[in-house]
Amino acid sequence: MSPEAPTRSAPGPASAARRLVSHLRLGFRFYLGLGIPTVRAAYPECRVRAASGYSPELVRTLLALRRGESEAGTVEEVNFRCAVVTPADTQQRFFLKEFPRRHALHDIERALRCSRVDRAWRAAHLLPRLGILTPRPVGTILATEGGEPIEYLATEWLPDALPYHVRLRAVEGLETRRRMLEEFARHLRRWHDCGLYLRDLVTNVLTRESPGGIEYWLTDLDQLHPIRRLTRTRILHQMAQLARWTGPLTEWESGTIISACFGRVNQRNYDRLESVLLTTPPAEL
DSSP states (O other), X not given: OOTTSOOOOOOOHHHHHHHHHHHHHHHHHXXXXXXXXXXXXXXXXXXXXXOTTOOHHHHHHHHHHHTTSOOSEEEEEEETTEEEEEETTTOOOEEEEEEXXXXXXXXXXXXXXXXXXXXXXHHHHHGGXXXXXXXXXEEEEEEEETTEEEEEEEEEOOTTXXXXXXXXXXXXXXXXXXXXXXXXXXXXXXXXXXXEEXXXXXXXXXXXXXXXXXXXXXXXXXXXXXXXXXXHHHHHHHHHHHHHHHOSOOHHHHXXXXXXXXXXXXXXXXXXXXXXXXHSOOOOO
């Protein structure tokens, strides 16, 4: 292992047992459709759902603005499926994302109440209970376009937030960059310990300055998977993503990431992780 990289011991058996129980519960909530019991009782299956503090009328207004059926507000396109919508009467900005039907499996998922929107909705209520930051959910709505069902998820907009990789590439100084890589790796370790795996990792983490330092917010929760253990394939996939969006990395930086995320590892595993971090070509922004 590189001499510059700090190390730390792996969690003890008691901690592992607690994590396993958490993973089991999380898996049930996502895949068996149990969700948080109080949330399911408050938000039964319907075409429009609104979170506490918001109304179904607001959710319908956001969709009408997004579709151009109303002019009582503004719409800022993010990409072809996402937009920032601001109703004129509130001047509050909301993030609206659409989930179109792609194949017959999506119909089955909706019938079982475990569609991508359902999973994101439950995850947005669950993560704060785990102490993980995520934009507050506002509501969901099921609509049709050309005879095909389309689901929408609305969340609160995070002002002054930047994707992690954008903020990292803008920092000056090698030590500041290394510290940000270490912070991200420690958050990644914590998400893993909570039983969470986000396939599209780096681009779906927003960062925001706060008095206590940089905050890390998980987004695109429909792609969040509960895990009981982290497989080697998933580990290498996330390391490749990290290198792609934050690279090129130095040996010193890769050692810092491995230590902060995985603690002490044997030389064979260290070499495998380091190889992925150092050889994955960076993305062009």
